[in-house]
Amino acid sequence: MSDLILEKAFELGKLIAESDRYKTMREKEAAMMADVDAVMLIERYQDLQRSHQMARMQGQELTESQLNExxxxxxxxxxxxxxxxxxxxxxDFQKFLNQVNDHISEGIEGPRPAHSCGHT
Structure with missing residues (x-):
């Protein structure tokens, strides 16, 4: 039975990879990564994040100037x-994956009861 579950999970992964949402996301990523200005901004941001993470790991608090940067x-x-x-x-794609996960959870645990917002 667990082999069947893994097989179905693989099939689901393939379906997701063939979806328009996934393909569009990959196309947008490729366009972004082909743009020199975009890549430079991303790299600067990642470098800044890394240096700030190292400072925090060494027990240093980030200054207001660093946060503003x-x-x-x-x-x-x-x-x-x-x-x-x-x-x-x-x-949007992450929201879609969350919906997929919610459906899997519902399949395991059954439908979730509706939450009422009103108080009686």
Missing amino acids: VYELEDKMMQHPLIKEFALIQE
Whole structure:
């Protein structure tokens, strides 16, 4: 039985890889990575994140100036159309994967009871 489950999981993975959502996300990623300005922004951001992580691991608190530098670079990245487009489609794809996971969980545990918002 566990072999069948793994086989079905593999089939699900293949279906996801063939989906328009996945293909579009990969196309947007390739376009972003082909853009020199986008890659430079991403690399600067990753370098900054790494250096700040190393500082935190050494027990150093980040200064307000360092935090502002991160926020400014994040804003600049999200103003780049290819980065912004990829980030949005990647977020949408992650939501889709969460839905898939919710359906798997529902298959295991049964339907979740509806939550009522009102109080009586």
